[in-house]
Amino acid sequence: DVQLTQSPSFLSASVGDRVTITCRASRVIDNHLAWYQLKPGKAPTLLIYAISTLQSGVPLRFSGSGSGTEFTLTISSLQPEDFATYYCQQLGSYPLTFGGGTKVEIK
């Protein structure tokens, strides 16, 4: 199985901060890497797919990058509505796996 390790698992940041979340895979994966945002009581939403492609309607402050075994999600200027939990997912091999999540809270 491909293990995905997200770091940090928790981060405290202020509005306007640049935030970077890392997702490391236990082996090289192709570009089937996606990022999701989860908020309590709401359905999760897709932010990024294929490592760096922004889903339609997602603000441009979100971006994804990486290759091989290391991938990042960056929020260029954190907004109040971005305080949430973020997960990476690999869809290249079975079983599909998720990272452990990164909770972004207000500093």
Added chain:
Amino acid sequence: EVQLVESGGGLVQPGGSLRLSCAASGFTFSDYYMDWVRQAPGKGLEWVARSRNKANSYSTAYAASVKDRFIISRDDSQNSLYLQMNSLNTDDTAVYHCVRLRVDARSIDHWGQGSLVTVSS
């Protein structure tokens, strides 16, 4: 507008069974792969099962933790996805989300709100 609405969750005793349903609307259901993804209380996301589309013979795939206990199925005529869960144990307690994959299966692009399954005596 794509909508995925789960139903069928509830409280069940260990060893029991439950069937979840997902009513889909707003898209051509038969064209898409559909998955179930769960989140246990206070835990992260876990992929559970996949139902491929008609073009891929409705083939299925399962996480090791549910293989031989859970069965994913679909009825394209009813735009519905199902998850038959048997031999439930406390580790299966979670919110179960019905999700749609992008046409290229490169990500989940729509999630349902989820249905809570609680396994407890």
